[in-house]
Structures are given as structure tokens and as C-alpha cells.
Amino acid sequence: MATPTMWMVRAGERAWRIEDFERESLVSIGWQEMGDMTALRTREEFVRQVERSYPEAKKAWIPGAAGQAFRFVREIKVGDAVVTYNPAERAYLVGTVTGNYEYAVELSSEQPNLRRVKWRGRVARDQLSVAARNSLGAISTLFVIPPDAAAEIERLLISQPEAPSAARRAAVADEGVDDLYKDIQAKAFEFIKDKVSQLDWEDMQDLVAGLLRAMGYKTRISPSGSDRGKDIVASPDGFGFEDPRIVVEVKHRTAAMSSREIRSFLGGRHENDKGLYVSTGGFTKDARYEAERGRIPVTLLDMDDLVKALLEHYERMDIDMQRLIPLRKLYWPV
Known part of the structure; x- marks a missing residue:
């Protein structure tokens, strides 16, 4: 039955x-x-x-x-x-x-x-x-x-x-709440990645620039089509005269970046530059190796890294950037 x-x-x-x-x-x-x-x-x-x-x-x-x-x-x-x-x-x-x-x-x-x-x-x-x-x-x-x-x-x-007693209820709850929280947190993280992936290239570039501003830098965004290997320049003064001068390349695509793209990016950098390469499609193993042995320090951010940084600095981002990826805070018992 x-x-x-x-x-x-x-x-x-x-x-x-x-x-x-x-x-x-x-x-x-x-x-x-x-x-x-x-x-x-x-x-x-x-x-x-x-x-x-x-x-x-x-x-x-x-x-x-x-x-x-x-x-x-x-x-x-x-x-x-x-x-x-x-x-x-x-x-x-x-x-x-x-x-x-x-x-x-x-x-x-x-x-x-x-x-x-x-x-x-x-x-x-x-x-x-x-x-x-x-x-x-x-x-x-x-x-x-x-x-x-x-x-x-x-x-x-x-x-x-x-x-059950109050103590027993609390003990039973604690056994499962942590796992439930991790599950919800993981789902939320994937949904945020979905939102980021739906941005067009210009919005993605603006989001990365907004993230850098939330971290305390001033930014200049290159005009479309004339970046010469850089999409954003971030520095304390906003002009790139003060160190650190961070040169940023943003690639918003599904394909992973290869070592050739990383070499090309590093080839046009000044001696005191710092590099940031953002690729929502990730990086090949050879690309990561190329970045590690580059002549200037360069940080690679894939989609997971970008979203983690976004969550860490989200509350300090300006309102226009928060509108690109609108998030709602959730309170959870500990």
C-alpha cells in the first residue's frame, strides 16, 4: 500500500x-x-x-x-x-x-x-x-x-x-545547524556567481573597479577598445604616480586564460607595476605557472576568487556597484 x-x-x-x-x-x-x-x-x-x-x-x-x-x-x-x-x-x-x-x-x-x-x-x-x-x-x-x-x-x-529538555534541544539543534548553514552558504555563493556571470563586459569592468575602490584605491578605466593590455589602473592617487600602481586586465568569458595571455599582459608592464588579472573563465595550469614566474607580481582572480573578494568588501562598495549585484544580509543563529 x-x-x-x-x-x-x-x-x-x-x-x-x-x-x-x-x-x-x-x-x-x-x-x-x-x-x-x-x-x-x-x-x-x-x-x-x-x-x-x-x-x-x-x-x-x-x-x-x-x-x-x-x-x-x-x-x-x-x-x-x-x-x-x-x-x-x-x-x-x-x-x-x-x-x-x-x-x-x-x-x-x-x-x-x-x-x-x-x-x-x-x-x-x-x-x-x-x-x-x-x-x-x-x-x-x-x-x-x-x-x-x-x-x-x-x-x-x-x-x-x-x-526534550532545553539543554537537549539546544544540543540536537547544534548538531544540524552548522551543516544546514554550510549548505545554505554554498547555495548562496553559487547564486551570486550566477548573478556575476550575467553581467556584460562593461559592467564586469565597472564591478572590478568598484571592488578596488572599496579596498581604498582610486581607479581609472580605459576607454573601450584602447586598453593596450590594461582595462583599469588603480593607485592611491588615481593617476598611477604613487605606488602601488596596479594594472588590471578583465576577461569576462567562459574559456580559461592560457599562458600566452598572461605573457602578453606581463610584457607591457613597467618595472614597479603590480598586476591583477581577472578571468571569469578561470586559468589554465600553465597560465598560473606563467604568473608565478613573471617579472612583476601578478594576482590571478577567477570567478570564485572574485566573488569572495566581493563579499569581503561589499559593504564598502558604492551604491552604484551594489546595484550591479544586489545582495541582502541574512542573520543566522550561532
Whole structure:
């Protein structure tokens, strides 16, 4: 026998309908502007109804809204498990879907789309593993809970173990939070690299110049097409008269730079110059060897190095440069 699907259905913003959910034995969603969705069958029909009901909505929002409405009306089945979260109690209410889709505006004008539910009990959030808590943290109104987390909820619902002490909860949390943070950090790093890779060449050149200014240098950017082996010159005075004079070459392409490009770059440098070569496509092994034995000091920055430097100096970058790669700070418990 197949294991029933388990759904999360949130009780509105800040769980404002949680008492109604429990008292009236139901779960519900909004999208009241769409009216009764009983006659809608396919995803395409739901998309068209969203477009008609929300003519001012952003195009990117429409598929997600239609998808959630479609799932609530058409994909949830009688017998499926359902979970909703009560933040005041820090507990998940767990039940079983007992009825098909209904449109009942008389019960709630704001959330008239409902499913009848038989509630079976509660599972405290603190009893769940960090991995399970993470999977339940999506902001979507409705989504399928991953099988491992669903199985954990079912086990806890049946066994109802003694609530762990505060010390034990903290210890269990610490075991998984570090790994979760590393995972999120790695994903964020890759998304930032995606943003950087989408810049055109001129914006990339401006970004590198902005990074150098954030590090305390003044910069001059060469006119397009006439760099003569340099795209940016950075120095304390901005003219290149004071040391260090850093000559920068920026290559924004997918191919790795070879030793020939590094030799060409080094060949036109003055004796007291310092070199910075930025290549979003990286460098071959021979190119790195060429840089190490060059007659002037030269630093090679690939995409990973560039993004690491960007994150290190981001808050000191001017606002125009931050607009090129807009980032949002995230606070994380330690």
C-alpha cells in the first residue's frame, strides 16, 4: 500500500486561521478573487483564471499562484495527510484529509477554498530533527512535505516521546545547524556567481573597479577598445604616480586564460607595476605557472576568487556597484 502524501497547508499569514482550522476541522486557502474553482480542471485553466482574477499581478507570480491553487483543488486526495503550523505553540497540527474541495464563502470570505480534515494530534517542533524542521520552513502556502520528514512526523505522532529538555534541544539543534548553514552558504555563493556571470563586459569592468575602490584605491578605466593590455589602473592617487600602481586586465568569458595571455599582459608592464588579472573563465595550469614566474607580481582572480573578494568588501562598495549585484544580509543563529 502506497504511503499517503503529506501536505503542508499554512493557516494564513502568521497562522491567523489556526483556531478556525482546528475548531472547524478543515484547512483552507485564499485566492478568493478566483471564485469557485470546482469547474477548473487543468493547470492551464487555473493559469487563465489567475490572469483574469489578478490583472495587475506580475507575470512571474502567476504560475506559482496557479500551481498552488491547482494542487489544493486537484492534487490533494482524500486520505492524504495534512500538517499546519501553530507558531504560538511551536507545534504542528497533524491530520487526514476527509473531503473533496469545497467553496464555502459563508465560512470565510477571505479563505473560502477548503478541505475537510480529521485532526489526529500534535508534534512539537522541538522534537523534530534539524533536517525535518528545515524542510518544513518553506514560505509557500501549500507544498508537499518530503517523505523523510513526513515519516518522522508520523513516528512522533504515534510514539509521543517525552518532550526534550532545553539543554537537549539546544544540543540536537547544534548538531544540524552548522551543516544546514554550510549548505545554505554554498547555495548562496553559487547564486551570486550566477548573478556575476550575467553581467556584460562593461559592467564586469565597472564591478572590478568598484571592488578596488572599496579596498581604498582610486581607479581609472580605459576607454573601450584602447586598453593596450590594461582595462583599469588603480593607485592611491588615481593617476598611477604613487605606488602601488596596479594594472588590471578583465576577461569576462567562459574559456580559461592560457599562458600566452598572461605573457602578453606581463610584457607591457613597467618595472614597479603590480598586476591583477581577472578571468571569469578561470586559468589554465600553465597560465598560473606563467604568473608565478613573471617579472612583476601578478594576482590571478577567477570567478570564485572574485566573488569572495566581493563579499569581503561589499559593504564598502558604492551604491552604484551594489546595484550591479544586489545582495541582502541574512542573520543566522550561532
